[in-house]
Amino acid sequence: MRMNEARPNNGYKTIGRRAARVEAFTKVAGRAVYADDVHLPGMLYGRLKRSTVAHGRILSIDTEHARALPGVRAVITGADLPVRYGILPVHQDETALAVDRVRYLGEPVAAVCADTEDIAQRALDLIDVSYSPLECVLSVEDAFAARVRLHESEKFSGNAHRVVALEFGDVAGTLAGCEYTREDMFYYAGSTHLPMETHATVADFTDGRLTLIVSHQAPYYLQRILPKVLGIPAHALRVVVPYVGGGFGGKLDPFPDTICAGKLSIITGRPVKFTLSREEVFYNHRGRHPSLMWIRSGWKQGEMAAVHFRAFLDGGAYGSFGTAAAYYHGALQGTTYRLGTYKAEIVRFYTNKPPCGPKRGHGTPQPRFALECHIDRVAEELGVPADELRRKNLIAPYSTTVNHLRVTSCGLDECIRRVVDASGYHDKRGHLPFGEGIGLAVGCYISGAALPIYWNEMPHSEVMVKADRSGKISAYSGHTEIGQGADTVLAWIVAEVLGIEPDEVTLVLRDSDSVPPDLGSYSSRVTMMMGNAARDAAEKLKQCLAESAASALSADVGEIIFDGRKLYAADRERFITLEDAIQRAEAAHGMLSFTGSYTPRPKYGDFKGAGVGPSPAYSYSACAIQVSVDTDTGRVQPVKVWIAHDIGKCISRINVEGQVEGGVYMGLGEALMEEMAFTPAGLLRNAGLLDYKSPTALDMPEIETFLVEDPDPEGPFGAKEVGQGPLLPVPPALVNAVYDAIGVRFDEIPVTPDKVLRALERRSERVGPRRVIEFPFPEPVKVEVPADAADRDV
C-alpha cells in the first residue's frame, strides 16, 4: 500500500518518524502477554451458563447437580450479584447474571468455576434453568409496536430507551423558503467489533485485595464500577491490563465474565480465569447499532439552509453506551458542513438482542452514511459535482457549528482536493463502463470526548515522568495499548522533549497500583489527552534538568540543548551528560518525578445534550473508492481506495497509516458484508468467524493514503486523532461508487451480492427502507443558532 509523505519533518527528531512501534518485536516474536496467557498457582477455570431464550422470565435455576460434581468449586446465579450497574451513570440497568428475567439469547444466567475447563463445561450442562417465554422483540418496528416492555421502569413508552429532540434555528420555516428540498431514507446494519483476542479475565483475591488481570480498554471504569458490584472497597481493587488484542469499542463496558471472575475468586479464595469463546464474544457485543434514518434538507443557492434528521436505533437489551450513541447520531453533521438550521430527532429502542454500544465511530458512521449518500443525490439533482457541492458548504476552520461545537483546525478542503485529484474523480465519475464506478464521501471525528462519563473537573489523563540517577527516564501512564500504538505515542513524545531515543524511555504501564489514572482507550482520546499530559510532564523534567545543566555550564537555562543524552550550552561545545544533569538535580532537589495532566476545556453550548460532541479538536477524512461490480454474481469488488486524513500532526507515521488502513478495512466490511442477523427466535445466525463475514486480506483493495498535516493548537505537537475517523467516509463512498457503476442507489448497507443481483434482475433504481416509524417525538429543545456560526475567521 503506497503512502504519500505530506511534508518534511520540520525540525523534530522523533515525532513524525517512519519507524517501528516500541513493542513491535515483543508482539511479532509472540512474547507479548495477553490476559489468557496468565496462569497463577491454584487457578480455577470459569464458565458462563447462558440463556437459550431471547426473552423470558426465569422460573427456576437448579444448580444442585452442578455443585455436586467433583472438581466444581463454586456456582453463582443472579441472586449472588444483585447490584445493578451500567457504564453510563444514567443507565444502571444491567446485572452480571440475569435476575428474574432474561432479555437476549446468550445472556448469562449462572457462572461456575472448577479445577479444569472440562469440569466447568460439564457443570454447565448440569445446571437446569426453566423459562416462561415472553414476546420476542427484534427490530425497532417490533419494539415500538410490542405490548411487552423490556424494561418496565423506563419512562418512555414503546420500549424507547432514550429520546433526543434538538432544534437549532427554525428548520420548518427555513425549509418552506428553500428553492430545493429533498428527503431520503436509509438503513445501516448492525455489526460487531471482531477483535482478534476474545474477552479474558484472571481474578485473584488474596489478603483482602482483588486483582483483575483483564483484556479491557478502560480499566479506569472497572476501577470505578466493580467495587460497588462486588461489595469491596475501591482501595482493595487493583486492575492490570496486559496487552490487548484489539478492542474497537468491544471491551469498554464492564462484562459479566470479568465480574463473575472477581466474585468467584472472592468466594473460593483462589485465582479464577474466564476466557470467552468466539461465539460468546458475539453475545457480549456492544457493537454498531442498526439504525433506520430519514433526512430532509433544504437548499438556497447551493447552500445547505436546513437539515432535518431522524434516526431510530435498535439498541439491544440494555442501555450500555446507548444514550451517547443516540446523541452522537445527531452531533457531528455540523462539524463538516455549515448548516443554516438543523433539527435532530433520535430514539433508541430496547430489543431482545445483545446490547449495542460503541464501535469505531460510535454512533456517527450511520448518520454520516445517510448525510453523504443524501448529498450525492442532491448534487446529482442540482447538476453540481459532488465534491464541489461539499466544498461550497464546508465548515470553516476556527469557527462554531450550528450546534455550538467549536472547530479548530480543519483540513477537509485539502483532503477532498487530494483524493479527487489522485483518483481522477472528475474524469471517471459518470464515464466508466457499466459495472465500474467511483464514489466520494467525507467524514469527521472527535479527538477525545471533552466530557468524562462521570462528571467531574479532574484531569482526563495524568502521566508521571521520573528520572533515575542511573540515567534512566521512566514514563508512568494508565492508558491501555489495544493495538493502536498508544505505548509508542507515549515513548516518542517523552523522547522528543528530552532529545533521547524512544527505546531509552522505560514505560511503566497497565497496573492501577502504580500508574496514574487515564480514562481509557475510547473516543479517540489517547494521543490528544495522554499525549498532552506526557508532554507536560516531560517538559517539567526538561526544565529541571536544564536548570541543572545551566548551573554546571554557567549558561542560561533557555539556551540548553537536549540532544542524544547530552545537554549542551548554546555553543554546542560545552556539555554535561544526561546522567550528570540528573545526579546534580537529584542532589539539589531529591527524587526527580514530575507529573503532567490534561483536562480538555473546549467551548460548547449550554442546552441539554450539549455535552455529547464537544472535543478539543476534530479530525477530517475524505475518501474516493473505485469499484467493479460483477453482474454475474452481484459481488462488489473495491478496486482502489484513495483516502486523505487530516491528522493535524503525525506522531508515528507507520501507526497513523495502519490506523487509516484499518479504518478502511472496517468500513468496507460494514459496507459490503458484515451484519448481525437473527432467527425469529432471537438466535444470532452468524455467531462465528466463518459466517460473520469480514473481509480477508485478499478482499482488500489497494489503498493510497494521504496525510494532511496542519498542526492543531490543541494537540500534542499538533496531533489529532486517527483511530476512528478514517472509517466514516468509507461506507458512503462505496455505495456512491456502486451507483456510478450500475445506476442503483443503495440506501442501505451491507451491499451484499444477492441484493445487487436482484436489483439488476429487477431493474430496481433503489434498494433501501421504504418507511420509518411514526414515533411521537416530543417538542424539541429549541436552541438559537450561534451568532458566530457562519464566521470564517481563518
Added chain:
Amino acid sequence: MLRIGTFEVLRPRSLDEALAMRSEYTRALWIAGGSDLVPKLKRAQFAPDAVISLAEIDGLEGVSRRDDTVRIGALTRLSALERAPEIAALTVLREATGVIATPIIRSMGTVGGNLLQDTRCRYYDRGSFWRESLGSCLKIDAEVCRVATGGNRCFATLCSDLAPALAVLDATATVVGEKGARTVRVEELYSNDGAAPFTLDGDVLMHVDVLAHERFSRYRKFRIRDSFDFPEVGVAVAIEEHKAQLRVSVAVTAVAPSIPVFRENVSRDGLSQVEDTVYAAIKPMDTLFLPPAHRKSVARNMLRRIFDEFRATG
C-alpha cells in the same frame, strides 16, 4: 476455549489394521488432515468413541501418472495437488484446488478429506449451545428440519470444490472395505441424503483416477470472500469436441447433499440448452449464507460465462 470431547486416538500402519480397528468401535471416525473434522469435534457435532488416523498408512499419498491415467492418493495434501505437474493440463481440477479454504488449510487438508467432508448447513455447523437454543436439527437428533420445516429429509449441503471438478473429468474413486476394493464414479460417493451423505459404509477412500488428456475445462466458485469461504455455489465444466459434436459435462457443488452431474451431447448452438437444463434441475435450499434463488441465478450466470469462454476459444 472450546474443548474437544474424549475418545481413543488410533494410528494403524496398514489398511487391514485400520479396518480391523474400526470394527471394534461403534462410533469410530476416520481422520486425515483433520481440517474439517477437528472443528466439528470441538462443536460436538460428532461424539466418536474412536478417531482413527490414516496418516501412517503407506501408499495413500501422492500424485502419479501411468499411461493416460493420473492417480491421486486420498491422503495427498491439497497444496501438493495444486502444484502437481501431472494435473497441470486439467484446468478445472487445478482451479478448484487453488480456491479451497485458505493456503494454511490446503497445507493440512487432503484430497480424500475434501471429497468426504461432512455436509454443511447454517443450522448444523454450530456450537452445542447454539444448537441447544435452536432445539437441534434433523441431522443430529431432532425430529424436524430447520430448512424445510415440513419434511423429514435433511438438505445439509455438500460443499466440496474437488468433487464437481473430478466429476466432470469422469474421475473414478477406489474404496476399500472389509469386502474388498471397488471402484465407482466420484459422484457415486454421495447418497444425496444430507444426514448420511456417503455411500461408503465405513470404507476407506484410497485414490482417485482421472484421464490425463487435455480438454477445455473450468471451475468457477462463488463466495462472499476470496479466502476461507466454502462455495455458496460452484460450477465445473469440461467440454470435449469431436467434429461438430460437443460432449459437455457440468457439475454443480453447494446446491444439494450430493453433486448433480449433467453429461450432454450437443452442437455449439446447443450450449444454451445445457444452461437451461442445469438451471431447471438444480434446487439449492436455504442451507448456506446467501439465499437459494440468488445462488441458482449465479450458477446459471457462471455457467454461461464459462460457455462464452469456450466459444471464444474457437
